[in-house]
Amino acid sequence: MKILVTLKRVPDPEQKVKFKGDAIDFTGVNWVPNQFDEYAVEAALRLTENASAGGAGGAVRDGEVVVVSIGPKEVAQQLRAALAMGADRAILIDGDDGALDAEMVARTLVKLVEQEKPDLLLMGKLAADSENNQVGQLAAGYLHWPQATFAATIQAAEDGKALDVGREVDSGVEIKRVTLPAVVTVDLRIIAPQAIKNGKTAPDHAYPEGPRYASLKGIMAAKKKPITETALATLGIAPSLRVKTTAVTAPPARKAGVKVASVEELVAKLHNEAKVL
Amino acid sequence: MMDFELTDEQRLIRDTAHDFAERELRPRAAERDRTGQFPVEELRALAKLGLLGVNVPEPLGGAAAGAIAYALAMQEIARADASVSVAMAVTNMVAEVIVRFGTEPQAREHVPRLTSGESLAGAFALSEPQAGSDPAAMATTAKRTPSGWRIDGAKQWITSGDHAGLFVVWAKTDPATGARGISAFLVKGNTSGLSCGRREHKMGLNGSSTVPLRFDGCEVGEEALLGGLGQGFKIALAALDGGRIGIASQALGVGRAALEATRTYVKERHQFGRPLAANQAVQFRLADVATELEAARLLTLRAAWRKEQGMPFTREASMAKLYASEATGRACDAAVQLHGGYGYTREYPVERLLRDARVQRIYEGTSEIQRLVIARELLSSERGGGT
Numbered sequence: 076m077k078i079l080v081t082l083k084r085v086p087d088p089e090q091k092v093k094f095k096g097d098a099i100d101f102t103g104v105n106w107v108p109n110q111f112d113e114y115a116v117e118a119a120l121r122l123t124e125n126a127s128a129g130g131a132g133g134a135v136r137d138g139e140v141v142v143v144s145i146g147p148k149e150v151a152q153q154l155r156a157a158l159a160m161g162a163d164r165a166i167l168i169d170g171d172d173g174a175l176d177a178e179m180v181a182r183t184l185v186k187l188v189e190q191e192k193p194d195l196l197l198m199g200k201l202a203a204d205s206e207n208n209q210v211g212q213l214a215a216g217y218l219h220w221p222q223a224t225f226a227a228t229i230q231a232a233e234d235g236k237a238l239d240v241g242r243e244v245d246s247g248v249e250i251k252r253v254t255l256p257a258v259v260t261v262d263l264r265i266i267a268p269q270a271i272k273n274g275k276t277a278p279d280h281a282y283p284e285g286p287r288y289a290s291l292k293g294i295m296a297a298k299k300k301p302i303t304e305t306a307l308a309t310l311g312i313a314p315s316l317r318v319k320t321t322a323v324t325a326p327p328a329r330k331a332g333v334k335v336a337s338v339e340e341l342v343a344k345l346h347n348e349a350k351v352l
Numbered sequence: 353m354m355d356f357e358l359t360d361e362q363r364l365i366r367d368t369a370h371d372f373a374e375r376e377l378r379p380r381a382a383e384r385d386r387t388g389q390f391p392v393e394e395l396r397a398l399a400k401l402g403l404l405g406v407n408v409p410e411p412l413g414g415a416a417a418g419a420i421a422y423a424l425a426m427q428e429i430a431r432a433d434a435s436v437s438v439a440m441a442v443t444n445m446v447a448e449v450i451v452r453f454g455t456e457p458q459a460r461e462h463v464p465r466l467t468s469g470e471s472l473a474g475a476f477a478l479s480e481p482q483a484g485s486d487p488a489a490m491a492t493t494a495k496r497t498p499s500g501w502r503i504d505g506a507k508q509w510i511t512s513g514d515h516a517g518l519f520v521v522w523a524k525t526d527p528a529t530g531a532r533g534i535s536a537f538l539v540k541g542n543t544s545g546l547s548c549g550r551r552e553h554k555m556g557l558n559g560s561s562t563v564p565l566r567f568d569g570c571e572v573g574e575e576a577l578l579g580g581l582g583q584g585f586k587i588a589l590a591a592l593d594g595g596r597i598g599i600a601s602q603a604l605g606v607g608r609a610a611l612e613a614t615r616t617y618v619k620e621r622h623q624f625g626r627p628l629a630a631n632q633a634v635q636f637r638l639a640d641v642a643t644e645l646e647a648a649r650l651l652t653l654r655a656a657w658r659k660e661q662g663m664p665f666t667r668e669a670s671m672a673k674l675y676a677s678e679a680t681g682r683a684c685d686a687a688v689q690l691h692g693g694y695g696y697t698r699e700y701p702v703e704r705l706l707r708d709a710r711v712q713r714i715y716e717g718t719s720e721i722q723r724l725v726i727a728r729e730l731l732s733s734e735r736g737g738g739t
């Protein structure tokens with residue numbers, strides 16, 4: 076299976092957001108890979124390896140994982156980290172977040188899919204900065220591909236031509252079968268030890284929870300893996316935004332909380348003031 | 353050219369070591385300190401990441417990432433748990449010394465076992481009950497047998513000695529001469545005639561084991577001799593040069609942990625109606641600690657850089673080890689002081705950091721011995737006082 080995975084860099088969600096006038100101030104920001112995209116990279120690696128075959132040396136790769144990011148040159152750092160985890164190659168599309176919206180990103184991915192012809196476009200369900208949660212859905216629409224969003228589990232069908240994707244919904248877990256090629260976006264639980272079954276790794280294999288650590292060997296090997304640089308214009312993407320940002324304002328400062336002396340007082344306040352009881 | 357930027361690979365290695373240490377080591381460091389449990393699973397995990405052969409060639413299972421990457425990774429592991437880091441330090445040192453001084457068959461036999469974790473840990477058996485700062489006074493002997501060597505004697509303070517799959521052992525092959533009569537041997541952990549005594553009850557570093565060894569007619573083959581006959585002392589000194597960069601990095605990691613814990617604490621703890629951090633006396637103490645640790649970091653990375661460039665680095669490694677271990681001692685003392693009574697309890701990590709840091713001024717050459725090394729070079733070598 077060939078998988079195209081998206082990887083966006085976002086400001087570290089643990090860091091305080093600073094404002095300069097009516098815009099976010101990005102100076103001094105610590106950039107990190109979007110967590111859901113990191114999970115998508117892990118999911119892509121689990122889908123394209125036999126983790127039971129490698130002995131002490133680790134897994135045997137079986138398939139190709141191409142990681143793509145749209146952003147400034149510095150995104151190479153995040154791409155390099157994904158290559159160190161085990162991805163095979165990367166594509167960096169020169170672009171400025173300020174001059175992009177979800178629709179343009181989706182169009183760009185469609186162009187790339189046409190070039191790369193992957194079996195699967197795998198993405199995080201959203202990026203932690205804008206929280207749009209749109210690109211996967213838009214791309215599937217433009218491609219006329221089936222889509223399964225918020226994947227909590229992925230199981231490859233026996234013939235390898237479809238994926239059964241588990242999605243957590245209010246009433247339980249819904250399994251959607253998507254025939255390949257398809258778009259899948261992943262949710263938090265996709266990095267659980269047994270969330271992914273690819274039909275090659277032993278079905279009882281349990282991964283450590285979370286995205287894998289890049290091993291030192293992986294890091295040194297990543298040095299030799301290619302990062303292809305291209306530009307929106309080269310891909311034939313004309314800049315046009317559907318979404319205009321008219322203003323950015325900081326949320327109002329939170330008021331200090333109150334201390335209550337007793338459980339009775341707390342219940343009374345919840346009942347009379349907050350009116351939640 | 354002056355370039356203080358890390359390469360992409362060095363940054364990624366630091367980040368991997370940091371994330372791993374934060375998630376897998378730090379949560380149970382206090383428990384290991386309390387129970388004295390040897391970090392078996394932790395060492396296996398380090399091996400899997402490639403951290404037991406950071407500066408070892410790839411064909412031998414290493415990462416070939418260089419001395420700077422090693423120093424960075426060591427800092428991160430020690431920042432979470434100094435006990436795990438000392439086992440890592442000695443294992444890397446043993447692997448590197450075999451790569452440098454061993455024959456190809458020796459390297460092929462032993463090094464992949466060290467880097468893969470199969471040996472669990474490597475051990476470095478130089479010190480003896482009566483020979484610490486002056487290892488040339490060692491009493492352990494190795495005598496020729498028809499098929500190799502017979503080792504007799506005792507070693508003291510051997511890190512990981514009760515778990516190590518491989519030992520480098522120093523012994524006198526020509527007791528009549530001093531340092532020139534010493535040779536080094538590769539001895540597997542299960543060799544008969546090699547036994548280890550009770551673990552020392554230490555002040556700190558309790559997750560690491562430190563044991564005495566006995567060699568009673570311990571027979572090894574011809575192929576156990578590492579480097580040439582009589583080359584042992586030279587090999588030990590060369591290994592310790594690199595080892596000292598490791599201990600300097602370890603000290604830095606612990607010092608940083610102390611500074612970070614204290615930074616958080618003085619902002620939270622209020623006395624006289626304001627945070628401790630609002631007092632200039634507190635701020636100045638933290639500023640001094642941060643400055644000293646930064647100086648130690650620069651000394652350490654520069655020693656590592658010289659090593660990576662193939663330049664002489666004996667003096668730089670000694671300076672780094674001396675200064676980093678002493679700066680960290682002061683950092684940990686300040687940390688406990690600024691935590692007040694809580695700093696003296698096991699509720700906060702700084703008392704463990706203080707205990708763990710103390711030995712860094714003692715092992716792999718005491719601070720006094722580092723000063724001897726530095727002064728000897730200063731007074732005798734052509735480099736003199738220059739850099």
Ligand SMILES: Cc1cc2nc3c(=O)[nH]c(=O)nc-3n(C[C@H](O)[C@H](O)[C@H](O)COP(=O)(O)OP(=O)(O)OC[C@H]3O[C@@H](n4cnc5c(N)ncnc54)[C@H](O)[C@@H]3O)c2cc1C
Pocket residue numbers: 442475476477478479481483484485486508509510511512554557562711714715716717718719720721
């Ligand atoms: C936890 C721990 C782990 C260790 N792990 C290992 C290991 O894995 N392998 C190994 O081989 N060793 C190991 N050691 C041993 C360590 O390297 C020695 O303890 C150290 O070299 C000091 O030797 P000593 O203890 O015999 O002290 P001594 O040599 O007896 O020194 C006592 C004091 O006298 C000072 N002194 C000695 N000579 C001079 C001088 N000429 N001028 C000024 N001052 C001097 C010393 O600096 C020191 O302060 C370990 C020690 C500890 C505590």
